[in-house]
Amino acid sequence: MPLSALRPSPLVEQATQHLRDQITGGHWPVGTKLPAETALAKALGVGRSTVREALRALAGAGLVQARQGAGVFVIAAEPAEDWPTRLRQAAIADIYEVRMLIEVEAADLAARRRTDDDLVLIRAALERRREAAAGSTADFVDADIALHAAVVAAAGNPVLTSLFTEFVPALRQGLIDLVDLLGLRTGDPNHGDAGHCALVDAIAASDSGAAGDVLRDELHQTLARLRAI
Structure with missing residues (x-):
């Protein structure tokens, strides 16, 4: 499922959902390092700040984890229940x-x-x-x-x-x-x-x-x- 540019509207929510779909759909399995913020921003047609907020939301859902100096990695295929x-x-x-x-x-x-x-x-x-x-x-x-x-x-x-x-x-x-x-x-x-x-x-x-x-x-x-x- 390739990434595609987003329509204007709540961009953070859209970016979060697109990235979540990539993870839960198996495109990025557990252990995978996500593309850099610049690459994600370009693929989604949004700014880096939007991608950064989306990644923060995914981290809050227990799907990804940032590792200092290494990047952002997928740590779960399904979001944790609150x-x-x-x-x-x-x-x-x-x-x-x-x-x-x-x-x-x-x-x-x-x-x-x-x-x-x-x-x-x-x-x-x-x-x-x-x-x-x-x-x-x-x-x-x-x-x-x-x-x-x-x-x-x-x-x-x-x-x-x-x-x-x-x-x-x-x-x-x-x-x-x-x-x-x-x-x-x-x-x-x-x-x-x-x-x-x-x-x-x-x-x-x-x-x-x-x-x-x-x-x-x-x-x-x-x-x-x-x-x-």
């Missing part, structure tokens, strides 16, 4: 296992580090969860996640907060499906209130061991239900 894509495709049970690792530690840290302001936010989130019990499953799940997010934030670790935030979109839909599938709110619209109340009390009492244990038990119970489906 983190959000992997999460969307992951099984909810797998997400829950990793969620447990993040949140149990976060609960422990929250109990030791929480401020009075954090506690106000956590208690307010617990109250909103109770109020949401009268609404739809989606509203209830959103309120539940907001409470857990408040606990994670109280841990005072921005990396933990970012990790949890990345999980939320995939976690939300998985929880909505799980609650409806298992009928968890059929007999008790405010399912799990006692456990969440115990979690908040443990954090308020700065009892890190109890906070971690309460959350671990809650997540273990949900994970067991997931594995039984």
